[in-house]
Amino acid sequence: MNLKPETIAKIDQLVPRYPTQRSAALPLCHLVQEDQGYLSNEAIEWIAARLELEPINIQEIVTFYPMLRTEPVGKHHVRVCRTLPCALAGAYQTCRRLEQELSCKVGHTSEDGEFTLEYVECHADCGHGPVVMIGEEQYNDIDPDKASELAAKMKSGELPGGITYS
């Protein structure tokens, strides 16, 4: 495993804070995913070993929590909220526009690896639907026309990509 020294430092600092090592499993999945972009089998085994657990103990978490992934995402990770308040505000129309603009079907990564487009559920900002997230940045009140603007900015490189962890 080729983890960045900062990641290792964060992990070493975090684990002893918890009353049990196992409690650090989900935080470690986050940290390793942020470092690597996704959780490979090797990463899962590494986390398990670090916490003195079996790989299956990590595997069962990875397969449960939707934000943990076992495959890389596109350079721009685009998430469109689709639950009722955003839907009432037009989220499905927004998503259809993004599908066209990015040449990427929702639930997939574009062929060129530039975009991953996903539906997500309520992001707790329903007063400003439709809510769209690109990487870790959230954009509010995104109607189809604003979606086109966002798409243009992603394509021109003006907007940061999906993995912008600090």
Next chain:
Amino acid sequence: MAIQEQRLIFKHLDEPGYSNDIDCYLRHGGYEQLKQAVTMKPEDICAEVMDSGVRGRGGAGFPAGMKWKFLDRKSGKPIYLVCNADESEPGTFKDRQIIHKDPHQLIEGMMCSAYAIQAKLAFIYIRGEFFQGYRILERAIEEAREKNLLGENILGSGYSCDIIVHRGAGAYICGEETGLIESLEGFRANPRIKPPYFPAALGLYQCPTIVNNVETLCDVKHIIEMGGKEFAKIGTPGNSGTRIWCVSGHVQKPGYYEFPCAAITLGQLIYDVCGGLKPGRKLKAVIPGGSSSKILRADERFTGKLKNGTDFDWGIEDIPMDFDSLMAVGSMSGSGGVIVMDDSTDMVEALANINYFYAHESCGQCTPCREGVPWMRKITQRMIEGNAREEDADLLNSIADQIAGRTICAFGEAASWPVQSFIAKFKDEFVEKAREQAARRKAGELAAKETTLI
């Protein structure tokens, strides 16, 4: 004339120049209540919280003082405090505001609460999608630590307690308190059965644990500031304090609005506070407490007896916005998420949207929930895809009836209530959907219409 908000929890958060750093918070009188709290007897703070009557803001509306009273203090095991910042009930968007714009209010509320219950360690379980909120909280905690407002020997009181911010990862069921606890322990968020696993007795690491919502913990700060009895005067008996109503859907001005409980009616909230509906539209229905609460139909009459014995006879616009009134009309105030729908809304599509969410979020432990909820989703999906049948409404209802009350956690109800209430109130539209599609098919047209909500 718009009705003036009366903000308590959100008092400063949108003021120009108010920032989320500790200096700004201190300038606004921040941490005075923590200073006061650590000089008080912990049981006296608990008594104030009991006197305040404050009810949980996370969904169930259980009195916080009562929950704290159930805490097993004799076990000799460490006690934990957990702040539920999972905020994932569709329609709810208040905790995010506190975390982003006033994190120190939450930290102060938590430290006062932690001291009151003599917690050894506290956690904030924050949903994984709040990337920025997580960073804001981490920074705020370090600021508070530097000023000795948390950590070792807080303000020289001899009491020590730290806060760990723990990130979820996209699973709604982590909002359910025992699922949350499993998640914190490093497992899948499979809720535990109650009894025996009431967190106050057997919670985190099988130790006594108090789980409270972000807003509830903020209330504790204000209860200490004004005293429980004074706090109880806000609102009405049994419905004390303010509530932050998160209004979304078809109103002119969606957003969050804070009012004392029962200070306004649902009609005032929609028409005066939120500017009414979009031009030319009429109100059709309201889901008043997050997507799992039962839907109210705009032209219903609500009649019955309140807890205090008085009779009521209300139209939808007359319903006072508080815990007991919304309960009396057969729904709930839940998490405060008010979803407004106008007459352009297709109810079958709206339910299909809700069913999609719950089907995706069942943890899978109980058969009725794991099998039944996706089954309901399949039916509403089939209906909007052009294959609705006249008997679908009854079929949906019978599945929901077989889930609710037969599961480990309240998710079973959360997923069934929308179906049961949509069918109870809008059955005609579900039947009509099948007839319409049959007519179109007969005319040689595509049976399904283009959908907008799913």
